Structure formats: structure tokens, C-alpha cells
Amino acid sequence: MTIDFNKNNDGLVPAIIQDATTKNVLMLGYMNAEALEKTKATKLVTFFSRTKNRLWTKGEESGNVLHLVDIKVDCDNDTLLVSVNPNGPTCHKGTDTCWGEANEASYGFISKLEGVIEDRRLNYGPKESYVSSLFAKGINKVAQKVGEEAVEVVIEAKDNDDNLFLNESADLLFHYLMLLQAKGFTIKDVVDILKGREK
Known part of the structure; x- marks a missing residue:
């Protein structure tokens, strides 16, 4: 998997977080190479926080971690699709997704x-x-x-x-x-x- 971390000159790529079962998009975060490696090593999704200027494992305080299932890179090698099994609500506001939607299965x-x-x-x-x-x-x-x-x-x-x-x-x-x-x-x-x- 080749990822272009330098495309935006900040070493970060967007990481779209998707529930592995429901296929709903839960949130968007950013990863640098170190965050990606930590995510792979721990199987817990880790981002680079632009506000805290450090690595941040989702749920490190709340316990609402995202268990890694799979990672895919898009055709331009500059965006990640991260499939997860969430442990509790994903959004820091307490909702299932950062769009305030319930993370329920839909059968189209x-x-x-x-x-x-x-x-x-x-x-x-x-x-x-x-x-x-x-x-x-x-x-x-x-x-x-x-x-x-x-x-x-x-x-x-x-x-x-x-x-x-x-x-x-x-x-x-x-x-x-x-x-x-x-x-x-x-x-x-x-x-x-x-x-x-x-x-």
C-alpha cells in the first residue's frame, strides 16, 4: 500500500472511517505515517490531531475506541478508507456518527x-x-x-x-x-x- 503523505505538504492524509458491518461513514480524521503505523500495530484507529499537534487514539479517554478491520487507499494514493468495529458512539458529542445519524444497517x-x-x-x-x-x-x-x-x-x-x-x-x-x-x-x-x- 503506497500512500502519498506529502501531497498536501503537511504529511497528512484524510482517513474516512466506515463501520465494517453497516457500511455507514462514522467520521473523518487525518493520519500521518506514524498514526497509520500505530493503527496497524495496535489495531486501534489512531489519528494525528491537528489541534493537539500529536497522535491521538480515538477513544483514549472515553473508551469509545475504533477496532481496525481493514484499510484501503484510494486511486490517487492520498485518502484512506478505514473499516472499523466501533466500541460505542464515534462522535465526541455522543452520537453514533459525526453527522448525528444512527449507525443502523440499511438494506438499500x-x-x-x-x-x-x-x-x-x-x-x-x-x-x-x-x-x-x-x-x-x-x-x-x-x-x-x-x-x-x-x-x-x-x-x-x-x-x-x-x-x-x-x-x-x-x-x-x-x-x-x-x-x-x-x-x-x-x-x-x-x-x-x-x-x-x-x-
Whole structure:
């Protein structure tokens, strides 16, 4: 790993700190060559503090250290991406990130879709929304729809029409997300179970 510490004439490079699991950006700090070497040696993220003019290990006073997982350098060799497992909140103000956001896992479009389902369930009437109408019929109806969609996926899996198979798979996933909400859960709860099974 070649890093250009002299590009800015101050011997420092930006270090973007990212949670290794959630992939959320937690903070931005600066490292010089000595801070990088200490980070690698101790497996605790260490920066060069421009205000204190010294090396500074994150959490050295609060205990909210950042455990090193991986370090990557960008294409210009002048910025680091540091993957970590945080021990507590990262920001000195007590928040998970320096942008005041919660460090929660997001599953991209799936999380957005869960939000849409929740909104339709809570804020729309049965005549305004298919989702609302299905929830209004109760959990048995929601569960039945998941079963029906699962059977349709199996049927289409045996045929050669990939478009139908993928559309039925989308229907199954959509209704499964509804069933999870009907039971008071989200996809995160399922992912947590799968992570617990990881060997």
C-alpha cells in the first residue's frame, strides 16, 4: 500500500472511517505515517490531531475506541478508507456518527420498500392502498398471500421464463416484507438470525 503523505505538504492524509458491518461513514480524521503505523500495530484507529499537534487514539479517554478491520487507499494514493468495529458512539458529542445519524444497517432499496409498506399500513385506508387493504384483512390473509406467492415462485422456477420467475420472486419478497411487519419485525431481524448462523 503506497500512500502519498506529502501531497498536501503537511504529511497528512484524510482517513474516512466506515463501520465494517453497516457500511455507514462514522467520521473523518487525518493520519500521518506514524498514526497509520500505530493503527496497524495496535489495531486501534489512531489519528494525528491537528489541534493537539500529536497522535491521538480515538477513544483514549472515553473508551469509545475504533477496532481496525481493514484499510484501503484510494486511486490517487492520498485518502484512506478505514473499516472499523466501533466500541460505542464515534462522535465526541455522543452520537453514533459525526453527522448525528444512527449507525443502523440499511438494506438499500429493501429498507426503502419497508418504509413504504409501513407508511401505507399506518397512513392509508383500505380503499386507497393494496397494502393497507391486505393488512386490514388480518395476519392470516397476509400469510396466505406469502404462501400463494411462494408456490408461484416454485412453479415458475421449473419453467424457462426468467421474466415470470423474477416477477413472482419480487411478489414473494414484497409480501414477505409485509408479513414481517404484521408480526412486528423487519428484514434486519432475519439478517441478525442469519449472521448468528455464520461459521
